[in-house]
Amino acid sequence: MPSFEEPQTPYKVLILGGSYAGLAAAVNLVDFCHGRKNRFSIDEADNGTGKFIPVQVTIVDPRDGYYHLIGQPLALSSQKFAEAFWTKYTDLAALQTAEIRTVQGSIETVDCASKTATITTSKGPIHEAYDYLITATGLQREYPSSPRSLTREKYLAEAAENLANVRNASKGVVVIGGGAVGIEIAAEINMLHPHIPVTLVHSRTRLLSSESLPDEFAAKALEILQSNKINTVLGARVVDISEPQQTTPDEKPEYTVTLSTGSTLVASHVINAVSRFTPTAPSFLPAAICDEQGYIRIEPTLEFPNDGSVPNAGDHYAAGDVARWTGIKRAGAAMHQGHYAAKNIHQKMMSKVYGTTPEFVELAEVEPGMGLALGKTAVGYFPSMGLSSGEETREMFFQGDLGFMICWKWMQLGTPMPKAIGTDSETAAEAEAETAQL
Numbered sequence: 001m002p003s004f005e006e007p008q009t010p011y012k013v014l015i016l017g018g019s020y021a022g023l024a025a026a027v028n029l030v031d032f033c034h035g036r037k038n039r040f041s042i043d044e045a046d047n048g049t050g051k052f053i054p055v056q057v058t059i060v061d062p063r064d065g066y067y068h069l070i071g072q073p074l075a076l077s078s079q080k081f082a083e084a085f086w087t088k089y090t091d092l093a094a095l096q097t098a099e100i101r102t103v104q105g106s107i108e109t110v111d112c113a114s115k116t117a118t119i120t121t122s123k124g125p126i127h128e129a130y131d132y133l134i135t136a137t138g139l140q141r142e143y144p145s146s147p148r149s150l151t152r153e154k155y156l157a158e159a160a161e162n163l164a165n166v167r168n169a170s171k172g173v174v175v176i177g178g179g180a181v182g183i184e185i186a187a188e189i190n191m192l193h194p195h196i197p198v199t200l201v202h203s204r205t206r207l208l209s210s211e212s213l214p215d216e217f218a219a220k221a222l223e224i225l226q227s228n229k230i231n232t233v234l235g236a237r238v239v240d241i242s243e244p245q246q247t248t249p250d251e252k253p254e255y256t257v258t259l260s261t262g263s264t265l266v267a268s269h270v271i272n273a274v275s276r277f278t279p280t281a282p283s284f285l286p287a288a289i290c291d292e293q294g295y296i297r298i299e300p301t302l303e304f305p306n307d308g309s310v311p312n313a314g315d316h317y318a319a320g321d322v323a324r325w326t327g328i329k330r331a332g333a334a335m336h337q338g339h340y341a342a343k344n345i346h347q348k349m350m351s352k353v354y355g356t357t358p359e360f361v362e363l364a365e366v367e368p369g370m371g372l373a374l375g376k377t378a379v380g381y382f383p384s385m386g387l388s389s390g391e392e393t394r395e396m397f398f399q400g401d402l403g404f405m406i407c408w409k410w411m412q413l414g415t416p417m418p419k420a421i422g423t424d425s426e427t428a429a430e431a432e433a434e435t436a437q438l
C-alpha cells in the first residue's frame, strides 16, 4: 500500500509580492486547496477536485495594500481614482480568511536549501520557513511609473501633491519620455485637465521606440495624441531643466526645458517619465538563478530552472514581471503566471496527499502585444487581433478606470473567500454555483 502524507499539517506557501501575480497565486491556490473550481478556470467541465488540502499562505509586501499599478497615469491626475486604486490588504475581502496572512515587510534573503526566508519588518526581522515559494516582486520602478509611498495614507498625500502640481500648471506640463508610461500620463492629463497645455518630448523619432511593436501602432498613438492637441516633440533630448523661477511667493514656479535641438519649452510642471526600472530578484536570491539582466530564469512550469543553480529548485517559483518570459511585461500575463504557479503547486500537494499523478500546466511563448490608453480612446496591438483603436478598444482593454475593475473582478478581490468544500455542508456543486454568480 502506498503511504501518502497526512493532510492535517498545512502546507506553508510563501508569496513574495502582493500585486497582480502574487494575489492571483494566493487566491487561486486557496480555491484549489478548498477543492472547488478555481476562480481563473474557464473550463466549463471543471468542478474542482472536491478534495481539501490544508494550506497557510503568507504574502509579504513592503506596501500595506494592493496597488493597481496600471492606473498610475490616471491616478497622477485624479484624486478620485488614486483613492480607488490603493486598497489595504486588511480591506481586501478575498484575503480575509485564516488561510491567508499578509506581512508588511521586505524580503531580504531566501535560503533555498533550508527553505527559509528572512523578512525585514518595522518590528524587526522575521524568519519564515516554507514548503513552496512564489517570487512575484515585479520590477523596482521609480516615480512617476510607480508611487513612492508604502502606506495608503502616505500615498494619498502623494497623490494630492501630484494632482495639485498638474492642476496648477497654468504654463503647461512637459512630460519627458514617449514610452507607454509617458504617453499615458500625457493623455490622462489632457483628458482630465483639458485647459492645461501638455507637451510630450521623446528622444527618438518614433514613439514607443524601445518596444518591439509594429510601426503602425506607434504611428496611431502619435496621431491620436496630436488629434487631442497634445504637443509632441520627437527626436529631441532634454539637456537641461532650469531651477524653478518664482519672483513672488504667490507666483507659480516656471521651468525652462532646454532640448538638444537648441529650442526651449516653458512649463509650470515637468514629469520625467523616462522608463527607469531594475529587476528586484538579485537583491535577495542567488545570482545563479537570474539572467544577465536580473530576471529570474524559469521553466515553462514557472519553477526555478532545474540546472543545479539552487537546491530544491522545484519548490521555488517565479511569476509576473520578475520572471524571464517572452512578451511585453503586462499585468494580464502576471495574473496568468500567478495562476499557473498556484496550479502546479497544488498538483504537487495533491500528489503527496492523495497520491494523484501530477498534471502540470506550462506557459506558452508570448508575442509582443500592448493596449495603450489614450484618454477617451485607446490603441491596441496583439498578433491575434492586429491593430485596433477607438473607444471600443478602450472599453475592451481598460473600461473607464484604466482596467481597475477588470483586474479587481477577475481576481474577485472584493468577494469573501468561499468556504472549503465539505465544511458547513458546502458541496462542489454549491461552490460552483456561488463562483458562477460572482
Ligand SMILES: Cc1cc2nc3c(=O)[nH]c(=O)nc-3n(C[C@H](O)[C@H](O)[C@H](O)COP(=O)(O)OP(=O)(O)OC[C@H]3O[C@@H](n4cnc5c(N)ncnc54)[C@H](O)[C@@H]3O)c2cc1C
Residues within 6 Å of the ligand: 016, 017, 018, 019, 020, 021, 022, 060, 061, 062, 063, 067, 069, 070, 071, 072, 073, 105, 106, 107, 108, 136, 137, 138, 139, 141, 145, 146, 181, 280, 319, 320, 321, 322, 329, 330, 331, 332, 333, 334, 371, 372, 373, 403
Ligand atoms: C504606469 C504603468 C502602466 C502600465 N499599464 C499596463 C497596462 O495597461 N496593461 C498591462 O497589462 N500592464 C501594464 N503595465 C505593466 C503592469 O503593471 C506589470 O506588468 C504588472 O504590474 C506586473 O505585476 P507583478 O505582480 O509581476 O509586479 P508588480 O505589480 O510590480 O508588483 C510587485 C509587488 O512586489 C512588491 N515587492 C517589491 N519588492 C519586494 C520585496 N523585496 N519583498 C516583498 N515584496 C516586494 C511590490 O511592493 C509590489 O506590490 C503598466 C505598468 C506601469 C508602470
